[in-house]
Amino acid sequence: MRYSLILLLSCVPFLSLIGGCAVEDCEPEADTYCDEGVSYWVDSCGDIGLKKEDCLYGCLALLDDHSDCDPWECRTSNECMDLYGGDWFCDLTVHICKKETCAPQCTGWCCGADGCGGTCPDDCPVGWDCNMSTCQCEDLSGCTTHDDCGPNDICVNAGCEAAYGREFWFTVETADVSQYDQNGAAWDVGGGMPDPRICFYLNQSSVPISPTGAEFCTSTVDDTFTATYNEEFRDSIFASDAWLVVAFDEDLTDWEYIEHYEFDPISMDLLKGGGFVFEGDYLTQLVVTIDPVE
Numbered sequence: 001m002r003y004s005l006i007l008l009l010s011c012v013p014f015l016s017l018i019g020g021c022a023v024e025d026c027e028p029e030a031d032t033y034c035d036e037g038v039s040y041w042v043d044s045c046g047d048i049g050l051k052k053e054d055c056l057y058g059c060l061a062l063l064d065d066h067s068d069c070d071p072w073e074c075r076t077s078n079e080c081m082d083l084y085g086g087d088w089f090c091d092l093t094v095h096i097c098k099k100e101t102c103a104p105q106c107t108g109w110c111c112g113a114d115g116c117g118g119t120c121p122d123d124c125p126v127g128w129d130c131n132m133s134t135c136q137c138e139d140l141s142g143c144t145t146h147d148d149c150g151p152n153d154i155c156v157n158a159g160c161e162a163a164y165g166r167e168f169w170f171t172v173e174t175a176d177v178s179q180y181d182q183n184g185a186a187w188d189v190g191g192g193m194p195d196p197r198i199c200f201y202l203n204q205s206s207v208p209i210s211p212t213g214a215e216f217c218t219s220t221v222d223d224t225f226t227a228t229y230n231e232e233f234r235d236s237i238f239a240s241d242a243w244l245v246v247a248f249d250e251d252l253t254d255w256e257y258i259e260h261y262e263f264d265p266i267s268m269d270l271l272k273g274g275g276f277v278f279e280g281d282y283l284t285q286l287v288v289t290i291d292p293v294e
């Protein structure tokens, strides 16, 4: 009897260790566990039990606070700051915490500050270079002729530029004058030869009768049908300007009209062609080159 009693007394704690007593100590449904979109009950002893529910939006098992069928890591940026630090925010499109990243402001720029403490990358196309003073991509590599550029551009120093609005050199090379004037008579009294001068005007309402008001005039070459000048001037050419070129015969007291030619405006064809050769009835030939000022 003594032994059996001892056995019985010692058996109670022993049984409790291996049987019902241990089960009763674990509190069921103490926690949840999430795995592949399903949450399970977990008892206080850490054992995974029955399925609690299917998580419609999945669940974030990595985050203890939201392991129970909560698809959202965050609802406000404050939650993310608490979790990770001050430079985190809640991306409300996916409800996930993300680290603040500065968006570089580099659209249209190939150098210079990007607004985020860095510099904008040189992402100019192949064959283009980044102009470090303007931070604009420029086709510095390419053109050798004006035709290499776009319809409104010309080639200057191997780069394409807008033609209108910039300066050009006008060079008057030669002018040829007919033997007789509009009346079939000699240009000067006594059968004298003309003394031609070429003048350039801007935006005239009528053909000028003298060099007054001209942008530029050549010198006068005395007594010749074939004047050679090789005289140049520089001026800006705009698409909105009309140019008038007038040839005069310089007489003793006034200017005798020979012939004129109008450009309204000086065309892109002419600029790309580098000038013009005018051939008229009395100004039988006028050769003018027009080249961009570099």
Ligand SMILES: [Ca+2]
Pocket (backbone or CB within 6 Å): 187, 188, 189, 194, 249, 250, 251, 256
């Ligand atoms: Ca005359």
Ligand SMILES: [Ca+2]
Pocket (backbone or CB within 6 Å): 188, 192, 193, 194, 195, 222, 223
């Ligand atoms: Ca003369």
